[in-house]
Amino acid sequence: xxxxxxxxxxxxxxxxxxxxxxxxxxxxxxxxxxxxxxxxxxxxxxxxxxxxxxxxxxxxxxxxxxxxxxxxxxxxxxxxxxxxxxxxxxxxxxxxxxxxxxxxxxxxxxxxxxxxxxxxxxxxxxxxxxxxxxxxxxxxxxxxxxxxxxxxxxxxxxxxxxxxxxxxxxxxxxxxxxxxxxxxxxxxxxxxxxxxxxxxxxxxxxxxxxxxxxxxxxxxxxxxxxxxxxxxxxxxxxxxxxxxxxxxxxxxxxxxxxxxxxxxxxxxxxxxxxxxxxxxxxxxxxxxxxxxxxxxxxxxxxxxxxxxxxxxxxxxxxxxxxxxxxxxxxxxxxxxxxxxxxxxxxxxxxxxxxxxxxxxxxxxxxxxxxxxxxxxxxxxxxxxxxxxxxxxxxxxxxxxxxxxxxxxxxxxxxxxxxx
Ligand code: RNT
Ligand code: ZN
Numbered sequence: 001x002x003x004x005x006x007x008x009x010x011x012x013x014x015x016x017x018x019x020x021x022x023x024x025x026x027x028x029x030x031x032x033x034x035x036x037x038x039x040x041x042x043x044x045x046x047x048x049x050x051x052x053x054x055x056x057x058x059x060x061x062x063x064x065x066x067x068x069x070x071x072x073x074x075x076x077x078x079x080x081x082x083x084x085x086x087x088x089x090x091x092x093x094x095x096x097x098x099x100x101x102x103x104x105x106x107x108x109x110x111x112x113x114x115x116x117x118x119x120x121x122x123x124x125x126x127x128x129x130x131x132x133x134x135x136x137x138x139x140x141x142x143x144x145x146x147x148x149x150x151x152x153x154x155x156x157x158x159x160x161x162x163x164x165x166x167x168x169x170x171x172x173x174x175x176x177x178x179x180x181x182x183x184x185x186x187x188x189x190x191x192x193x194x195x196x197x198x199x200x201x202x203x204x205x206x207x208x209x210x211x212x213x214x215x216x217x218x219x220x221x222x223x224x225x226x227x228x229x230x231x232x233x234x235x236x237x238x239x240x241x242x243x244x245x246x247x248x249x250x251x252x253x254x255x256x257x258x259x260x261x262x263x264x265x266x267x268x269x270x271x272x273x274x275x276x277x278x279x280x281x282x283x284x285x286x287x288x289x290x291x292x293x294x295x296x297x298x299x300x301x302x303x304x305x306x307x308x309x310x311x312x313x314x315x316x317x318x319x320x321x322x323x324x325x326x327x328x329x330x331x332x333x334x335x336x337x338x339x340x341x342x343x344x345x346x347x348x349x350x351x352x353x354x355x356x357x358x359x360x361x362x363x364x365x366x367x368x369x370x371x372x373x374x375x376x377x378x379x380x381x382x383x384x385x386x387x388x389x390x391x392x393x394x395x396x397x398x399x400x401x402x403x404x405x406x407x408x409x410x411x412x413x414x415x416x417x418x419x
Contacts, residue, residue: 031323032078032086034094035094037338039334040091042132044093051134052184054225057295063415065418066418081403082343083394083397088119088126092165095112113165120173126177130181142183144156145183145201147196152200164211170218176218176219178221178283179219179221180222182225184228186225191234219322222254223237239261242256247278255283257271259285264289272311272321283322285324296327308348309348311349312357317349325338333411335407336407346391347384350388
């Protein structure tokens with residue numbers, strides 16, 4: 001018996017169908033955020049302009065992607081090292097102006113994403129999309145919540161343009177496009193008017209979503225946040241606000257939770273079933289906050305595992321939960337950062353799929369907390385690594401211990417030559 005066969009037998013003894021778990025995971029899309037590759041700079045403005053909107057990248061590790069070709073090459077490298085089904089996730093600021101004709105964000109068109117469609121088609125990828133409401137001169141600093149009507153109109157037009165682009169991406173690629181609306185709108189210090197900006201944000205969102213789209217193809221989301229750098233006192237799109245907006249707009253807008261966007265003792269794992277009791281679908285940004293929304297690389301930590309358990313046992317892999325990575329670490333090799341996070345989400349999902357969920361639920365329903373504790377604890381020492389490595393082999397991707405040298409070679413041959 002191989003190590004894999006021995007490991008498989010251990011799981012089978014608990015009634016777990018290991019083959020079915022691997023098959024299910026291999027088909028579940030997880031969005032790969034393009035912005036880890038270039039520190040959220042994009043291609044539509046001055047690459048050295050500051051990142052705004054209350055988010056921040058720190059570190060200046062060499063080798064960031066500076067052009068669409070470099071970013072695409074890095075993404076190819078990442079995808080060659082990750083098992084599973086990735087999906088692209090683009091921000092509007094990654095528009096590619098092929099004819100050299102720059103267009104401002106309110107004038108973006110599907111043609112500015114033609115190259116990305118080509119990239120996705122060649123690799124059989126779906127694509128998610130995000131309007132970019134930050135790092136732009138028209139942030140005053142507010143966008144959709146601005147009291148300045150000209151500013152607000154500009155950003156509404158941007159949102160509408162993004163709906164049209166999302167519809168194009170979905171139609172071209174034959175997979176739904178999750179279009180996430182997040183703005184950093186908020187204030188550094190105590191406001192005198194907390195309602196006005198929220199009413200304006202609502203009106204802006206209503207206008208954006210009045211742009212025609214097919215909800216089977218385009219899934220607009222609204223992402224909440226607690227605070228950002230320089231926006232410490234008040235966030236327009238707070239948790240209650242964003243959730244209420246999605247709840248009031250069924251069939252038009254779904255909630256998106258980013259696990260870096262809550263108070264440190266709140267956990268998104270518990271919020272997933274809370275929302276799924278009401279919402280048919282929800283979206284997630286999977287990240288790792290340290291003390292704040294620091295967007296560190298996702299690790300195989302307890303909360304990542306718990307989030308994935310909830311996704312799996314609530315039926316999230318059957319289309320109810322849309323998963324995306326969201327982090328940006330500029331202090332380490334960016335390709336490795338992407339790969340570690342993507343593989344960790346795959347690992348956490350596989351662990352969740354290898355859990356006898358029905359048996360454990362039955363113990364809970366019978367109030368047998370002693371047996372449930374023993375069962376949950378003993379799962380932790382099963383030979384998971386052998387199943388994981390088999391999953392990687394079946395996906396034609398490197399096992400643990402076999403990919404990092406490839407990143408180091410790529411760094412030497414490609415990334416460090418970007419000077
Ligand atoms: C910021 C939000 C948002 C961004 C990306 C770039 O706090 O998490 O999702 O990270 O859109
Ligand atoms: Zn996010």
